Amino acid sequence: MKLSKLFSLLFIWILLVSHTHTNDDALSMQKKSINFISDKQQLETLIRKTYEWIETKSEGPDFDVIENHKGDKYIGLNLKAHNKKLNELKKTNFFTQKFLDNYNKIGLKINDNLKTNKMEYFVGDLPPYGNDSNMWCECQDNPDLYWKTLKLTDLKIDNNRAVFNWIWTAWKDSSKYKVRAVKENGVWKIDYLQGFDYDSLTKI
Template sequence: MIITLFGCKENTKKNITTKDSTILNRSDVDSTELTNLIRNVYNWHENNELEDFPYEYQEGQDSIFIGIDWDKYRNNIEIFEKTNFFSVEFLNKHNQIAKSIDSSIRKADLKWRNRNDGISLWETGANDWCGCQDYPDNYWKTLTIDSLILNKHIADFVWTWDKQMSHTYRVKAKKENGKWKINSLNGFKYFYTTQEYDKMMKDEN
């Protein structure tokens, strides 16, 4: 069964049956829980300076990176897990991105691996958690969700920080052990496979 909601507005449908009323009430609860989740996630993200994919640097160098710093990465993931905000699937996909980046970096020529050259091939140049570059201060305090689609234990929706919905960012959540957790965030779609990174470097040569 799929329930589609647009925004969190009150439903005005007449002659709602008892079954329909139960579904709508459940949807309202889910909408509230998801709004609280996404606000808490971005509040936490903006107030904790954790690198998603920290670099390991060549010994004796502070600018030449050679791959993912797996000690830092694992430490950060442990912190992610303790928040209870993220699904197992999200953490697995995050790890797969890290492995792809690491594999690609470790076989890349030196010219691609100098931190002093600016944004590297393996960075998006944006906030990875939304794919956005500019956003209002404390946006998480007032953000709202819209276009909510519920399909059993999966929720698909967008969030925005203004009523005009001038900027929207897609999120998927998954219910694990009765609790909604982040399953995917918009910005992470801008990371690629090792093969795709290889092609980018080849095309630039």
């Protein structure tokens, strides 16, 4: 009788523990879902603010170049303008240091390629780097006020790192643009943009 009672108590305890674990798992999944939605909203806000800044507040071109004395060929990067642009990007607080370092590395490599004639860039021609499009969107045209309709797709979040694409919903044939972001001190920042891939931009 005592043994039977002991088994009954043990069975009840197992049921209670199992139920508690089930509830804990459900709460954990719910928390992850809520966090994902919150992070997605934060990332979408970050991207929209970034592109609004690019289109309405950013000053000067990316990787501004200087001409030779004849005015027929570009012979290097305007380093003063380049450093000013770097500071401007940093002050937005939209980008990680890794992104800024990569941006600087691209500029200095373009400068080196032009100065050593590894790359020729004649005035009036398209740049010999990039793919003849705007690096920020890899596009030659865009919808009006497109940052207001940017949408995130294919979002994957692993702890403090996120990978996703953005598209603009104003055009049905919008192509995807890849982004990587990192959460630093609770704030998401852009770590990589497809149009600023170092290998693609510096390939000769």
